[in-house]
Amino acid sequence: MKNEFKVIADLIEKDKKVLDVGCADGTLMKFLKDNKNINIRGLEISKDKVQKCIAKGLTVIEGNAEKDLIQFPDKSFDYVVLSQTLQAFLNPELVINELLRVGKKAIVTIPNFGYWKIRLHLLIKGTMPITKTLPDEWYNTPNLHMCTIKDFVHFVKSKNLKIFKSIALNNENVSSINDANLGVKNLFADLGIFLIEK
């Protein structure tokens, strides 16, 4: 399982109720269910991936996070997870609001557009950056709203949301982000993981 999922799993206590939004093939869900006795649900837009989740015995609802979160009652999950999908929504702000309505807490991970390799790519090559976490060309990427770790932290603060944990990931390296090292992490982490609450 990828490092990102290990970090997310560590943020969630045992026996909780969790919704994984954009749960893909259910890898994280399966891990949480098997290892932490999590009552886990998934929401996934791709029919193929929904089938993969069903084959793993996971409870998944085929649906679109921008339209279908509305059906879940307020605070009906302890945690709502959104892994590397925020940038692909038409209206990320609305999705964050929905995550925090449905979940008591939300775990959001973002590919960091401030990562040095991305900056360098744009600076040297002058073309849209392509990296391991952002593998698509500008014309076929699902990503509409890329942001940096710094952008996300600013956004969360401006909306008066609480950040419980901010974690920077660079390959195998896991470190925490704070006000003092924000600039550095924004340069050297390719992924940011945030535990937030309204």
Next chain:
Amino acid sequence: MNTELNLKTLIVKKPLKLDCGKTINDFPIAYETYGTLNEKKDNAILVFHALTGDQFVTGLNPITNKDGWWSYAVGPDKAIDTKKYFVICSNVIGGCLGSFGPSHKDPVTQKVFGTNFPVITINDMVNAQNNLLDHLGIDKLFSVVGGSMGGMQVLQFISNFPDKAKTVIPIACTSSHSAQNIAFNELGRQAIAADSNWNEGNYNFKDTIPNKGLAVARMAAHITYLSKKGLQEKFGRKLQEREDLKFGFDADFQIESYLRYQGSVFVDRFDANSYLYITRAMDYFDLSKQFNGNLSNAFKESKAKFFIISFTSDWLYPTQENKDIVIALNAIGADVGFVEIESDKGHDSFLLDVPDFLSALKNFLDKSYIEN
């Protein structure tokens, strides 16, 4: 009908009060079982059939001499694996394959009921079938599953008996018959009523059967079970055994011939009055109305695991109506999964060889059974 056949039948002694107010007792429920009930009695699956289905889910149907209606899904090593599960299916009351219906004789008058048979509902159907579980000694089913009207029965069953099933699989159905659904059913009923042989429901079963009306009802309904794309791909404007148009009203087009054939084979196995009664039961189905407009309340007593399946090209019970059930379940935090299967085969997809559907059904059942 078909009383000469040796159908497996339970005579229900316990009186059953119907929604219409009448009470029936000593009535027959014809059923079939497949596979073996294990010692723990935890592997039973109750399958509910659709409008024109019957208890012969799989294997050879002795009435039609064709495969059972759900042979793609049910059988050894199939999605509903009869090597593993004990599958039960019974003919609905109001039907015409052995269960209490309008072709039976009224014990009081000794005349065939015809339209004197009481109007029944989906609720009555599942309450009647529940007696079968008592008879078979099953306290809790592993699953209740059905498509179309079978799905409606699934929903009603878990609402009536919230503890009686561990998993619940309504397929290609609705919690409330729409105006369009009712309209198509009314078209079928009026086709039957327009056949002079129908005679207000009083026909003998020998030479004055309203076959023409029933065939037209079936033809109209059959169109609603397919998709425009599916029809176009299968038939297009292909001509039926002829080089050119004949400038007449014979079946020039293959689609005409196909529908006529569907109508003609249907009348051999189905009773026109049963068609009226069962379509009426579907039209009356409105589960949320039973709970004062709040569908969630229909399920709030149940801890079962739900899995809802719809099909992209099903315009009779479209995805949104299936999703409404998912939404109602999510509103009460129920364990509910949902998938919409890509298929061009229309509403009939659930009866056909649609691999994504069959694998989803199999995976859901088998994984749930392991966790059981």
